Amino acid sequence: MSPVIEVRNLRKTYGAGDTAVHALxxxxxxxxxxxxxxxxxxSGSGKSTLLNILGxxxxxxxxxxxxDGIDTSDFDEEQLSLLRNRKIGFVFQSFNLVPRTTALANVExxxxxxxxxxxxxxxRALAxxxxxxxxxxxxxxxxxxxGGQQQRVAIARALVTSPAIVLADEPTGNLDTDSSREVLAILDRLHASGRTVVLITHEDEVAAHAMRTVRVVDGRVAGVLV
Amino acid sequence: MRLFDIAAFAVRGLTANKMRSGLTTLGILIGVASVILLIAVGNGASSAVQQSIAGLGTNILTISPQRAQPGSPVKPLTTADAAALVGPDSPDVKYASPVVSAQATAGYGGTSYAISQFIGTDPRYFETTNSGVAQGNLFSDNDVQQARKVVVIGATVATQLFPGVDPVGKSMLVNNIPFTVVGVLAAKGSSGLQDADDMAVAPLTTTQNALTGYGSLTQIVVQARSADALPNAQAQVTTILNGRHRISQTADYRILSQDQLLTARTATTETFTVLLASVAAISLLVGGIGITNIMLVTVTERIREIGIRKAVGAPRSSILGQFLIEATLLSLFGGALGVAAGMLGTQFTIAGIKPVLVPSSVLLAFAVSALIGLFFGSYPASRAAKLRPIEALRHE
Known part of the structure; x- marks a missing residue:
């Protein structure tokens, strides 16, 4: 069976010439x-850039x-928006809910x-x-x-389309300890029910929930801890 | 993804900021309403002028003295000229009435009123100009021969000078000379440019005695036997007057038919209408620019929201559609209210003119307002749609 994500020799450069920044x-x-x-x-290791590209x-x-076995290299914006819609659920550090709109409408x-x-x-949104x-x-x-409730709405929005992967960019970064625990428990349950979850964190306790931890240093994978 | 859902997002976007949406709508409303109203006013003025000229009759020629060419001899138009125009040499001329006119100040009791046209003529003038009498009588040929100080007044003069009083039989002072009012003319209404009822008619001889003196006539008004006979009548009048004034080249008088008068007046009011319409069009344009401005602000303010929508998979077309629909709804709503306001406004008399609604102007203004939404909304909308998701999300 093919892997959900397969990334080969990924490079990302911002700017050009002397001022170019090599993120990956x-x-x-x-x-x-x-x-x-x-x-x-x-911070600055390129992990957020990686997650944005994965998303x-x-x-x-x-x-x-x-x-999910699809080469995205020469996809245009229209095809990418389709991928974002069908294959990916993204959870942001700052929740990113549409303001002045109910939780239900946000999930829908x-x-x-x-x-x-x-x-x-x-x-499906209620479920x-x-x-x-x-x-x-x-x-x-x-x-x-x-904050914790907003992030849970964001997670509901990320999984409502039954995506191939759920990506979370420091989902507990803006939350207190209790809310963090709730959010991580939900991600654990998602994983237990067979979903693929990739999250970014810089807290060891958060990383401990994962099956394995990937360390990114200077735009490359430095080591895999199981 | 269905259009209905996108439209629902657009409506939610508009209702989220009702004050701003309302003010933008107001801009379009004013533009559309003023286009409809001003075109209706112009049209109303023009049809009032046409009616008042048509009311005079289509078989009339007006002869007036023309400013003399340097060196050429000028003879005044005289009562004898008018009399000569009716005879065996001019079978198509029915009547020719000599006319003198002047401004005069009339007084009755404590009130005084400046009559803009005090006319001296003969009784045929009333028939020629389709003037009926509302109260009392017209004056007779005998009154003209005896130079009796009698006068028939227009409706405006009657209401200004004799409020609540029957003017017939009363004595009014015209430039301090007492005249007996024998009749009141039926109201003709305003022609938009001048009040046709602001006048008084007295016998020619009396008026010359009292007001104008015995110089040239102001006009000779000629009635042809029928509208078809008008060109023949004009030729006969020209021949007779050329003979009497010994004209070989340039005439020292001018003949105008109602047709020519109508054409000249219509051209004037059309210019007037175009002027009004272009002022209104400018206000519609300003309203459109208002929409662009508001939509640009809206897009900038909601860049993060656009980023979120893109992150969950909104295609470019749906973002474009959402903001275009927002802009179009603003202008359509404003346009619809503007049509209502414009049509309501045409129910009232404005500056003495009864506006006449032009149905095509309603359609035009409404269609233009809808297009304005599409046109002025498309720039901000395409800016919103082109944003890269990650850039939009990072926007603070």
């Missing part, structure tokens, strides 16, 4: 289906990225762009909110929710 310098990474991986690294939010300067958002019908959309324990907060707006 030939990185290789493979993630198998059902794995739970933590990516760690100092199809950014495109690499060179190298290949196979997502990817399904709208996927063309799912209204009734089914609602059903996802139930999964993160927010069934009683469906009509609250982001500014009426705590």
């Amino acid at each position: 310098r030939g990185l290789d990474l493979t993630v198998e289906k059902g794995e739970y991986i933590a990516i760690m690294g100092a 199809c939010l950014d495109i690499p300067t060179s190298g290949t990225y196979l997502l 958002l990817p399904l709208v762009y996927a063309g799912v019908r209204r009734a089914q959309r609602r059903e 996802a909110l139930d999964l993160v324990g927010l069934k009683d907060r469906t009509h609250h707006r982001p500014n009426e929710l705590s």
Whole structure:
């Protein structure tokens, strides 16, 4: 069976000439289906750039990225938006919920762009909110929710389309200890139910939840700790 | 992804900031309403002028003295000229009324009023100009021969000078000379440019005695036997006057038919309408620029939201669609309200003109307002759609 993520010789350079910044310098990474991986690294090591490329939010300067067996190298913006919609669930450090919009509508958002019908959309969004324990907060707006609740809405939004991978960029970075524990418990449950999860963190306790930890140093994978 | 859902996002985007949406709508509303209203006012003025000229009759020639060419001899138009125009040499001329006119100040009791046209003529003038009497009587040929100080006044003069009083039989002072009011003319209404009822008519002889003196006539008004006979009548009048004034080349008088008058007046009011419409069009343009401005602000303010939508898989077309629909809804809503306001406005009389709605102007203004949304919204919308997801998300 082919891996969910297969990255070969990935490079990303910002700017050009003397002022060029090499964020990724030939990185290789493979993630198998059902794995739970933590990516760690100092700030500026390129781990966020890596996750953005894995999430199809950014495109690499060179190298290949196979997502669920599909080569994304020469995809245009239209095809990438389709991939983001169908294959990827992204959880951000700063939640990134649409303001002035209810939790339910936020979770429904990817399904709208996927063309799912209204009734089914609602059903699936409610199920996802139930999964993160927010069934009683469906009509609250982001500014009426705590940080932990907002992040759980964001996770519900990430998994409502049943994506091939869930990517999380320091999901607990803005949360207190209790909220962090809840969010990590949800990610653990996702993994237990067979989902592939990749998260970035710089806390060892968070990384401890993962099956293995990948260390990124200077734009390359430095070592894999199991 | 369906259009309905995208439209729902657009509506939510507009209702999220009602104050701003409302003010932008107001800009378009004013533009559309003023286009409709000003074109209606121009059109109303133009049709009022046409009606008032058509009301005079289509079989009339007006002869007035023309400013003399240097060196050429000028003879004044005289009562004898007018009399000569009716005879066996001019079978198509029915009547020719000599006319003198002047401004005069009339007084009754404690009030005084400046009449803009005090006309001296003969009784045929009333028939020629389609003037009916509302109260009392017209004056007769006998009144003209005896130079009796009698006067028939227009409706405006009657209301200004005799409020609540029956003017017939009353004596009013015209330039301090007492005249007896024998009748009041039926109201003709305003022609938009001048009030046709702001006038008084007295016998020619009396008016010359009291007001104008015995110089040249102001006009000779000729009525042809029918509208078809008008060209023949004009030729006969020209021949007779050329003979009497010994004209070989340049005439010292000018003949205008109602047709020519109509054409000249219509051209004037059309210019007036175009002027009004272009002022209104500018305000519509300003409204459109307002939409661009608001949409640019909206896009900038919501860059993060655009990033979020792209991150969960919104294709370019749906972002473009959302912001285009927002802009178009603003302008359509403003356009619809503007049409309503414009049509409401045409129910009122504005500056003495009854506006006449031009249906095509309503369609035009509404269609233009819809296009304005598409046109002025497309720049901000395409800017929003082109944003790279990661750049949009990083925007603070």
